Amino acid sequence: MLSREQVLHVARLARLELTEDEQRRMSEELSDVLDHIETIGELGDLADVEPTSHVIAVENALRADEPRPSLAAEIALASAPDVDMGGFRVPSPGPAPA
Amino acid sequence: MSDALSLTAAEAAARVRAGDLDPAELWHGYRERAAADDLNSYTWVAANGGPPAVDREAPLGGVPLAVKDLFCTEGVPSQAGSRILEGYRPPYTATAVARLTGAGAPLLGKTNQDEFAMGSSTENSAYGPTLNPWDRSRVPGGSSGGSAAAVAAGRAPWAIGTDTGGSIRQPAALCGIVGLKPTYGAVSRYGMIAFASSLDQAGPLTRDVTDAGLLFGAMAGQDPCDSTSVGLPAPVELPSRTDLRGVRLGVPEELTGEGIEPGVLASFRETLDRARELGAVVESCRLPHAPYGISAYYLIAPAEASSNLARYDGVRYGFRAEGVDDLLRMYTETREQGFGTEVKRRIMLGTYALSSGYYDAYYGRAQKVRTLISRDFHAAWERFDFIATPTSPGVAFELGAKTADPLAMYLNDYCTVPMPLAGIPAISIPSGLSEGLPVGFQLAGPAFSENGLLDAAYALERSIGFRDAPWRTAA
Numbered sequence: 001m002l003s004r005e006q007v008l009h010v011a012r013l014a015r016l017e018l019t020e021d022e023q024r025r026m027s028e029e030l031s032d033v034l035d036h037i038e039t040i041g042e043l044g045d046l047a048d049v050e051p052t053s054h055v056i057a058v059e060n061a062l063r064a065d066e067p068r069p070s071l072a073a074e075i076a077l078a079s080a081p082d083v084d085m086g087g088f089r090v091p092s093p094g095p096a097p098a
Numbered sequence: 099m100s101d102a103l104s105l106t107a108a109e110a111a112a113r114v115r116a117g118d119l120d121p122a123e124l125w126h127g128y129r130e131r132a133a134a135d136d137l138n139s140y141t142w143v144a145a146n147g148g149p150p151a152v153d154r155e156a157p158l159g160g161v162p163l164a165v166k167d168l169f170c171t172e173g174v175p176s177q178a179g180s181r182i183l184e185g186y187r188p189p190y191t192a193t194a195v196a197r198l199t200g201a202g203a204p205l206l207g208k209t210n211q212d213e214f215a216m217g218s219s220t221e222n223s224a225y226g227p228t229l230n231p232w233d234r235s236r237v238p239g240g241s242s243g244g245s246a247a248a249v250a251a252g253r254a255p256w257a258i259g260t261d262t263g264g265s266i267r268q269p270a271a272l273c274g275i276v277g278l279k280p281t282y283g284a285v286s287r288y289g290m291i292a293f294a295s296s297l298d299q300a301g302p303l304t305r306d307v308t309d310a311g312l313l314f315g316a317m318a319g320q321d322p323c324d325s326t327s328v329g330l331p332a333p334v335e336l337p338s339r340t341d342l343r344g345v346r347l348g349v350p351e352e353l354t355g356e357g358i359e360p361g362v363l364a365s366f367r368e369t370l371d372r373a374r375e376l377g378a379v380v381e382s383c384r385l386p387h388a389p390y391g392i393s394a395y396y397l398i399a400p401a402e403a404s405s406n407l408a409r410y411d412g413v414r415y416g417f418r419a420e421g422v423d424d425l426l427r428m429y430t431e432t433r434e435q436g437f438g439t440e441v442k443r444r445i446m447l448g449t450y451a452l453s454s455g456y457y458d459a460y461y462g463r464a465q466k467v468r469t470l471i472s473r474d475f476h477a478a479w480e481r482f483d484f485i486a487t488p489t490s491p492g493v494a495f496e497l498g499a500k501t502a503d504p505l506a507m508y509l510n511d512y513c514t515v516p517m518p519l520a521g522i523p524a525i526s527i528p529s530g531l532s533e534g535l536p537v538g539f540q541l542a543g544p545a546f547s548e549n550g551l552l553d554a555a556y557a558l559e560r561s562i563g564f565r566d567a568p569w570r571t572a573a
Binding site for chain 2: 002014022032036046063079
């Protein structure tokens with residue numbers, strides 16, 4: 001069972017602000033899902049099994065290090081919610097640490 | 099008019115190339131149907147202007163294409179079914195889409211999907227659910243439900259989608275059409291809005307197997323913009339085989355027993371009998387770790403998603419929460435308001451699986467289970483050419499039936515998750531009806547066995563003679 005404290009901790013890591021109702025539901029629903037997921041515990045000791053992170057054998061894909069045109073600044077900024085002086089504008093991160 | 103629209107895409111393309119059909123007729127006919135679509139299959143339809151200039155000699159013959167919303171299309175809304183990308187019009191086009199439009203398939207519309215491809219019913223779209231054309235009280239499957247419904251209803255000649263744990267094959271099965279998930283790396287992921295990068299793969303949803311081969315051949319290939327894409331060992335060939343002599347089919351006990359609806363199993367067994375009649379050797383086999391696929395998948399995919407979706411912070415594009423004057427709260431409020439429930443659930447699950455103290459027991463262990471599942475398939479290829487299973491454990495379910503129970507929803511993917519975990523290709527074809535709803539038959543093969551898979555599926559398709567799909571009689 002995932003406790004309310006664990007849910008809040010994970011939400012903070014994931015930059016999610018959950019409502020009270022969501023916190024309660026996440027705790028119940030994720031616990032159900034984790035109960036099922038934990039059937040992989042039945043497989044016992046897997047110390048000798050290599051993990052798979054990528055399924056197809058590909059060597060490093062390299063290309064020539066040549067400059068190429070990239071998106072123009074005004075195009076890159078065109079979808080932003082708030083733009084100022086050729087950059088993305090965001091709210092203040094708060095007062096500078098003393 | 100409706101005559102041209104009842105052709106398969108490959109037939110229509112052939113007629114255009116032969117000079118017997120005006121591609122403008124296809125364009126106007128399909129555009130009209132897409133614009134009038136009442137299944138909510140589309141989130142955007144091309145404007146009612148003149149048809150795009152089409153080279154009549156082009157391989158895809160001007161046959162218009164429906165594209166899942168999560169493919170970036172320059173200047174055209176690409177929202178991945180999410181409110182957090184509402185109104186987003188990307189400055190570039192996904193390689194897969196660029197290749198297909200370049201090969202002569204103009205963009206007809208963008209199709210509805212579960213938010214960020216997380217779901218098996220298309221009910222998780224911020225733009226409302228898509229309805230199944232066979233029965234509007236039921237889901238079309240997901241996450242590529244809009245593409246599947248549009249093709250099944252005759253409102254698109256063909257479509258593309260993406261498959262991470264079954265998102266092409268399961269909606270194809272539930273809508274009575276063909277869906278192909280290619281080998282990982284066969285199609286570039288550049289410009290696909292990412293869900294789980296080690297699993298995501300684009301592929302076709304089509305009226306028949308030949309259309310799937312034609313579309314796959316035009317979208318596949320190495321791309322300098324996707325370092326995980328690879329060139330195919332052989333060119334894609336259109337299927338032509340009419341028998342299955344010498345083909346060995348393995349039927350895994352683990353994916354063909356408990357949990358599969360009786361009507362689905364009956365159709366599956368009937369199709370195996372057809373395979374035998376066509377000359378195939380059909381034998382039972384074991385994939386001992388396949389039942390752990392759901393567990394491994396629902397750790398690996400959410401873990402990758404939690405990382406991929408960290409980019410949605412309200413700074414560079416998409417939605418930003420209003421009236422927040424603190425940076426950190428702007429991030430959290432934007433994500434709280436912009437993401438739907440299932441996406442939050444998966445981000446939470448993935449973040450938990452990667453968090454300090456749990457990483458080894460969850461994410462690390464899931465990657466090892468992934469290895470075991472791959473090994474099972476490798477062992478099977480020593481005896482068999484292909485593995486056969488039902489695509490989905492059940493037929494299309496009622497809207498709302500599983501939304502309150504995430505685990506029940508996840509179990510829809512039982513027969514489809516082992517393949518992407520192993521990176522191998524699989525195809526779903528309609529094998530018949532159960533309670534009046536379509537059933538999907540799945541064939542999976544070794545990496546890069548698409549030509550053989552298409553051939554085997556084609557031989558079965560001819561033998562099954564599935565004639566009930568709504569697109570055949572759509573007006």
